[in-house]
Amino acid sequence: MPDAPPIVPAANPYLRGNFAPVADELTAFDLPVTGALPPGLTGTYLRNGPNPLAPPDDHHWFTGAGMLHGVRLEDGHARWYRSRFVRTERLAAARPDLAAAGGAPEPSGRSTGSNTAVLAHHGGVFALSEPATLPHRIGPELASLGRDDFGGALTRLGMNAHPRIDPATGELFALGYGGRPWLRLHHLDAAGQLVAAIDIDLPTPTIVHDLAITARHVLIFDLPLHLDLPRAMRGVPYPIVWRPEAGGRIGVLPRTATDASAIQWVPCPPRFVYHAANAFDDGDAIVVDVVTHASQGLRDRVGPFDGPTPLERWRVEPLAGRTTTVVVDERHTEFPTIDPRRVGRPYRRAYGVALHDVGGPDFRYGGLRGYDLATGAVVTHDEGPGVHFDEGVFVPAHPQAAEDEGHVLAFAWDRARDRSELVVLDASDLAGPAIARVALPTRVPHGFHGAWIPR
Numbered sequence: 250m251p252d253a254p255p256i257v258p259a260a261n262p263y264l265r266g267n268f269a270p271v272a273d274e275l276t277a278f279d280l281p282v283t284g285a286l287p288p289g290l291t292g293t294y295l296r297n298g299p300n301p302l303a304p305p306d307d308h309h310w311f312t313g314a315g316m317l318h319g320v321r322l323e324d325g326h327a328r329w330y331r332s333r334f335v336r337t338e339r340l341a342a343a344r345p346d347l348a349a350a351g352g353a354p355e356p357s358g359r360s361t362g363s364n365t366a367v368l369a370h371h372g373g374v375f376a377l378s379e380p381a382t383l384p385h386r387i388g389p390e391l392a393s394l395g396r397d398d399f400g401g402a403l404t405r406l407g408m409n410a411h412p413r414i415d416p417a418t419g420e421l422f423a424l425g426y427g428g429r430p431w432l433r434l435h436h437l438d439a440a441g442q443l444v445a446a447i448d449i450d451l452p453t454p455t456i457v458h459d460l461a462i463t464a465r466h467v468l469i470f471d472l473p474l475h476l477d478l479p480r481a482m483r484g485v486p487y488p489i490v491w492r493p494e495a496g497g498r499i500g501v502l503p504r505t506a507t508d509a510s511a512i513q514w515v516p517c518p519p520r521f522v523y524h525a526a527n528a529f530d531d532g533d534a535i536v537v538d539v540v541t542h543a544s545q546g547l548r549d550r551v552g553p554f555d556g557p558t559p560l561e562r563w564r565v566e567p568l569a570g571r572t573t574t575v576v577v578d579e580r581h582t583e584f585p586t587i588d589p590r591r592v593g594r595p596y597r598r599a600y601g602v603a604l605h606d607v608g609g610p611d612f613r614y615g616g617l618r619g620y621d622l623a624t625g626a627v628v629t630h631d632e633g634p635g636v637h638f639d640e641g642v643f644v645p646a647h648p649q650a651a652e653d654e655g656h657v658l659a660f661a662w663d664r665a666r667d668r669s670e671l672v673v674l675d676a677s678d679l680a681g682p683a684i685a686r687v688a689l690p691t692r693v694p695h696g697f698h699g700a701w702i703p704r
């Protein structure tokens with residue numbers, strides 16, 4: 250069957266406005282700050298995203314070359330901004346002046362843009378990719394130091410973009426996928442040593458972007474967004490097919506498992522979940538908060554935004570064999586984040602990007618939302634229709650700080666000036682004015698995921 254023609258508006262929305270790539274890498278020192286940066290906020294804010302080189306008209310947003318954008322904060326000053334491509338083979342093929350960094354052999358055999366996320370674990374900082382490949386080690390000034398298989402711990406497959414780190418133990422759970430069996434769950438200790446590599450065979454090659462952990466369990470999302478193998482064989486960049494009739498299910502696996510025999514599959518609604526905010530055990534049930542998509546690839550053939558994207562709370566009940574859902578907030582959001590000290594535990598605060606007109610002609614990013622999951626209250630930090638925020642990252646004020654005692658950091662693009670800033674918000678007064686803004690010498694294109702690297 251021939252490919253359906255891509256539904257691309259007159260101009261691809263993921264090549265317009267702040268989705269458009271920037272021309273090249275930049276370095277700038279001693280950036281102007283408005284307001285006051287907290288002196289204790291010392292570290293590097295680092296974010297990954299796609300920056301396509303010579304994209305075709307039907308360019309898919311997920312496929313651009315990875316570019317890291319970093320801002321170094323130190324003792325109340327913004328020391329530098331740097332943007333750097335991740336030096337993959339795919340980048341080097343398009344830009345021979347940007348040599349690949351090499352490193353450990355890639356078990357999947359593929360080279361991606363490594364454009365999706367940033368991971369800090371066992372003393373290293375890594376750029377991560379969707380689809381799964383080996384992480385690329387990144388230096389303190391954003392240089393690519395090569396692919397890293399964590400001393401051989403990442404066996405057979407690398408990891409995709411959403412590993413989860415247990416805040417109490419430092420253990421890391423990460424999924425790789427590809428081949429047969431389709432999934433491999435890597436369970437690593439805080440030192441990056443392999444505890445277990447668990448193969449999980451799914452009936453159909455399935456897109457699995459995120460996973461969730463609780464104090465006792467790992468949750469695997471098996472949702473009806475399948476790999477379209479014939480189109481994959483033809484080299485279509487994001488070859489997916491939406492098959493809601495296949496249903497959805499969540500695999501619940503004890504964290505202590507060493508193989509997949511203990512996995513319990515629990516039916517769930519046939520919606521797609523790119524991102525879970527968090528999950529926790531609640532007696533025999535598991536609560537997981539997710540941003541849901543009712544379909545994929547039906548309206549938006551070049552990105553993920555088919556239609557509404559509410560935040561929902563799913564209650565997964567393995568004993569009863571069911572998942573019940575409630576809408577936390579029906580307004581569109583994506584890129585949910587939380588206090589990293591609450592991963593896998595009961596929690597109260599989540600953050601998300603306010604999206605407008607998802608699936609419509611005026612689709613755009615807006616402000617940042619703050620969810621109080623105890624009261625249901627939602628606040629929005631909104632700077633008007635011309636300011637567009639990316640994912641917010643929460644940084645606690647100090648190790649013993651309360652859940653909303655700290656700052657939310659995000660890049661925001663000012664459409665009129667065509668420049669971006671790093672905006673620092675008080676998490677306990679998210680809707681209030683920013684406490685500091687760092688002016689950047691460029692626009693930072695809308696990207697995917699970031700991290701705060703302390704010190």
Ligand SMILES: [Fe+2]
Nearest residue numbers: 410523524697
């Ligand atoms: Fe993601």
